[in-house]
Amino acid sequence: MSYRHYSIKDTDIPKLNTRLLSISLVKDDKDWNSVFHTHHFTELFYVVSGEGKFLFRNETHHIKTGDLVIIPPYLEHTEQSVKGKSLEYYVIGIDKISFLAENGQTGIQAFCNFRDQSSVSDIFAQMLYEMRNDDYGSEIICQNLLEILILRIIRSQRLIPISINSERMTKECAQIKEYLDTNYTERITLDTLTSLTHMNKYYMAHSFAKYAGLSPIQYLNRRRLKIACTLLRDTDHSVSDIASSTGFSSQSYFTQSFRKYYGMTPLQYRQQNAETSV
Template identity: 70%
Template sequence: MGHRHYSIKMQDIPRMNSRLLSVSLSKDEKDWQSVFHTHHFTEIFFVLNGKGNFLFRNDIHPIKTGDLIIIPPYLEHTEQSIPGMPLEYYVIGIDGIAFQTENNAASAQIFCNFDNRMLIADLFAQMYYEVKTEREGSDLICQHLLEILILRIMRSRHIIPVPITSVRMTKECAQIKEYLDTNYAEHITLETLTSLTHMNKYYMAHSFTKFTGMSPIQYLNRRRLETACQLLRDTDYSVSDISSQTGFSSQSYFTQIFRKFYGITPIKYRQIHTKK
């Protein structure tokens, strides 16, 4: 008779103050509009099948079956499938913690690919099943499964969880960002934003810059430019109409800001991106 016996070494394992907020299973069936968005919590995205790209504002990463992506709070992102290879993926939302690499104090997106991806996929599948069936003890089971997943990620990629309070955007900054994303075509000044949040103008600008890496006006102009690029590519509106629709005070100012950011004029941009 063969016999193997292993003792468990007792260790003081610090508790992870994480809380599972949601679990979803999605498949790109050509009816999904890929748009940049953010969340106030950490997301973990696991590719079950397919190939595509994971997009951030200034970065694109190819993704495939078995890849896992950790997205910190308030980081704009979206995903796109490669034609003929639709992405199917789990996404979980986690409150309480974010992640960082051991040698990097700043929170950032983290990519992992596991040798035993079926083991990781099974953890997501069990969480999804428990949330969907809502049976007795489902919440507790999900919480334990989440902690197992986090430990396996930490073991694989040498990352550490950090309290989400260290990266959380303030309520007021989140309110400003949402307002700018929605009302970018309107006439907006720092005074507009201070009246919205009732914050001191200079403190408001400093706080927003701290959490987004740019001032409110810089963020506003970038948001306007992104929409302008889409209109230049996909419509035949005049440059004057586009500058007006995206909130710029004049066509000349629009052209000046556009050239400074992209290195070319709006007309040249249209010519490049509408070539057959």
């Protein structure tokens, strides 16, 4: 007979301030093309089987079995299956928490292949089972399973959990996003947004970046560039007129920004799309 005794040690790890909002298991057997969308909460996307693509506005990740993607609030994203290969995945929404890398970087994190995929997959499966059956104590079990999952992710990927006040931040960040989407033609500075939200300038900028993955000014420029692409494709307006109508301070700055983001000048973009449509 062998006997080993282990005592529970005290820990100074703070309790995670998070809440499970939803969980889904999705299986796509077709060539799926969803649309870009955002959420006001953090999402965890875990591939059970198959492979596909996970897309953000300016980058694409190839995903396969065992991959996990963390999507911060208000970051536009979508997923695509690969032709002939089904993609099965869990996606859960969690509130009141976001993540930082140990180097302080925010934004998306795409993680590949946990060493023990079965244990991670089992946690998702148990959570889905409890949510579906809604038996006595299901919410508490799901909450505890969520905390186990997050601790495994933090330990594996060396992340720092950040508590966020979703209700307050959602309202203010959504207000900024709506303002930028609507008033992109105007001259907008951080001071403009500060007066709009009555927040400290630097706190406001940091908070928006945490949710959108971009600073307010970066988001504004991306918005302007998207509109400019539509005008370049669908109208014969001059580059100078398009620069002015989309809120850029000058044609040269517009061209510089366009080339930096798309890898070509506005005229080259217009010519390329004109040739494609012929």
